[in-house]
Amino acid sequence: MATRRFDAPDDASLNTFYDDIADKDLQPLWELSGLLTPAPKVQAVPYRWRGEELRELGERAGELVPIDRGGDRRVLSLSNPGLGGAPYATATLWGAVQYLGPGETAPAHRHTPAALRFVLDGEGVWTLVNGDPLHMSAGDLILTPSWTWHEHHNPGDTPMTWFDALDLPLVEALDAMFFEPGEGRPAPSGTAERSTSEIRFGGGPGLLPGGASAPAPAHSPLLRYQWADTDRALAGQLAEAGTGAERTGHAHVRFADPTNGRDVMPTMRCEMHRYLPGHTAPAERHTGSALVAVFRGAGAVELDGVLHSLAPGDLVAIPSWTSVRVLADEPMDLFSVSDTPVLEALALYRTETRGD
Numbered sequence: 254m255a256t257r258r259f260d261a262p263d264d265a266s267l268n269t270f271y272d273d274i275a276d277k278d279l280q281p282l283w284e285l286s287g288l289l290t291p292a293p294k295v296q297a298v299p300y301r302w303r304g305e306e307l308r309e310l311g312e313r314a315g316e317l318v319p320i321d322r323g324g325d326r327r328v329l330s331l332s333n334p335g336l337g338g339a340p341y342a343t344a345t346l347w348g349a350v351q352y353l354g355p356g357e358t359a360p361a362h363r364h365t366p367a368a369l370r371f372v373l374d375g376e377g378v379w380t381l382v383n384g385d386p387l388h389m390s391a392g393d394l395i396l397t398p399s400w401t402w403h404e405h406h407n408p409g410d411t412p413m414t415w416f417d418a419l420d421l422p423l424v425e426a427l428d429a430m431f432f433e434p435g436e437g438r439p440a441p442s443g444t445a446e447r448s449t450s451e452i453r454f455g456g457g458p459g460l461l462p463g464g465a466s467a468p469a470p471a472h473s474p475l476l477r478y479q480w481a482d483t484d485r486a487l488a489g490q491l492a493e494a495g496t497g498a499e500r501t502g503h504a505h506v507r508f509a510d511p512t513n514g515r516d517v518m519p520t521m522r523c524e525m526h527r528y529l530p531g532h533t534a535p536a537e538r539h540t541g542s543a544l545v546a547v548f549r550g551a552g553a554v555e556l557d558g559v560l561h562s563l564a565p566g567d568l569v570a571i572p573s574w575t576s577v578r579v580l581a582d583e584p585m586d587l588f589s590v591s592d593t594p595v596l597e598a599l600a601l602y603r604t605e606t607r608g609d
Contacts, residue, residue, distance in 0.1 A: 259284045293540065297343045297572040298335035299556035304373070304547065304566020311352035311414045320353075325360045325434070327352045328417065331544075333570055339422075342570045343542035345592045346521075347421040350568075352414045353378055353407045361404035361435030366421040367472070367518045368403070370395040371546055371588045373416055373566050377409035379444050382476050386444035387451075389415065392480025392548060394508055394588070398472035398518055402435060406444075416546045416568065418590045420520040450476040454511050461512060473510035473517040483508075487527040487586070502532030502581075515594075522593040528552065528581040536578035536607035543591035545569040550585030554578070576607050 258275040261267040274281065287294070307329065314327050330349040331342040342348035347366070353359060361381070370380065376390035383401045397403040407413060424430055447455075453462045454475040486506045490498035498504040508523040509515065516522045528534070528550075536555065545554070547567040553560050554569060555578040561569070563585070571577055579587070596602035 256280065293574045295344070295572045295574060296335045296337075297333045297341075297542065297570060299559070299561075299572060299575050300333055300335075300342075300570045301554075301561045301563075302331060302568045304564060304568070307350045307568065308414060308566060311350050312412070315352050315354045315412055320357050320359060325362060327359075331568060331570065333572075335572075341422045342544050342568075343422070343572050345420065345423040345426075345542055345595070346544055346570075346590065347417070347419040348544045348568060348570065349417040350414055351405075351417050352412060353405055354412045355407060355410045357407050359405040361402050361438050362433065363400055363402045363435070364432040365399050365429055366419045366424045367399040367520055368397040368417060368419045369518070369521065369523065369590065370397070371416045371418070371548075371590075373414070373546060373548060375411065375413040377411065378405060378407045378413045378415075380405050381441055382450075384441075385448045385450055385476065386441065387448045387477045388444070389413070390480065392483060394478040394483075394517075394523060396473060396476045396517055398470070398476075400431075402438065404435065404441075406441070416588075418521065418544055420518075420592065423520060423592065423595065448477060450474055455479075458511075469512060471519050473508075473512075473515075475511050475517075478508050478517075483525050487525060491527065491529070501534055502529035503527070503534040518594075519598075520592060520595050522591045524589045524591075526579070526587045526589065528579050528585045528587070530581050530583060532579075532581060534579065536576050537604060538574050538576045538607060539593075539604035540573050540602055541592045541596040542573050543571040543589050543593075545571060546588045548586040548588055550581065550583050552579065552581040552583070552585045555580065578607075 256275045256278045259271045328349045328351045330340040332340050333342055372389050372391050372393045374391050378389045380387045380395055382397050382403045387395050487504040490496045490504035504527040506525050508517050547563050547565050551564050553562050557576050
């Protein structure tokens with residue numbers, strides 16, 4: 254694509270100058286507008302995908318598309334209507350639903366984009382991450398960090414669909430995309446009741462393996478966060494006086510690296526929210542984008558003043574600087590993943606509480 258040329262028809266010398274700088278692939282800043290804006294100029298739009306429709310389409314994909322037809326994953330990616338057909342949920346986050354039928358295996362591969370799985374319903378599938386088998390059950394968060402080998406297995410007799418999130422658009426924008434298929438890797442011989450990462454780092458608050466250890470990875474060494482632990486933490490906040498949650502009707506936990514308290518991965522923050530009917534959490538907006546998955550309960554979310562009903566399995570894209578307010582008709586659990594760690598690392602994170 255040729256460098257943009259500017260025209261000054263009433264000034265021959267200036268017009269010649271503009272032609273000369275365009276020939277050198279330069280542009281005059283004084284002729285440019287819209288580079289610096291009073292607020293973020295966001296292309297992605299707030300959007301909700303219906304869980305009922307996602308499940309039905311996933312099941313149809315299972316009937317019509319074998320796991321090896323055109324790829325090694327049966328995935329329906331969220332395509333934000335504001336992004337011109339790109340298969341991205343927001344400018345920095347990929348979101349998708351992945352379907353795995355009975356007896357199927359999604360073979361091993363690895364890539365530089367980091368990925369996570371949040372299980373919305375069902376159990377029985379397990380994911381192998383660098384040889385470590387992780388069971389997947391409803392409400393579990395499973396990490397597959399950047400450049401780790403991972404594959405999915407369904408040894409049971411029922412299908413399973415889960416929510417995937419990756420930092421793929423961000424990695425692509427940074428020109429750091431690498432992918433490697435896993436042909437020739439030895440097939441796993443079985444699975445264990447608990448993964449190595451859970452045995453070593455999932456013992457409970459303040460309990461870490463002693464002795465010398467290898468240099469800490471950039472991601473959490475705990476690769477499975479079980480729903481029972483998340484549920485207990487949320488219920489405890491709502492029951493305990495002095496936490497604030499019992500007063501506002503809103504409990505909120507962040508999934509963290511148990512060794513240092515940082516986010517589970519350097520590019521993505523994972524959180525779980527529980528809202529009770531009548532909660533008083535105000536509307537907020539912040540820089541950076543997020544994806545929300547409705548795990549349990551029902552209600553609505555107000556995005557920039559537009560109300561969207563919510564039901565289990567719904568997925569919601571929240572672009573940067575979108576005003577968000579959640580309304581619960583019954584106790585409602587929402588999982589969220591965002592690019593907040595990147596914004597914070599670059600000192601670009603900004604948040605604002607909105608009035609009624």
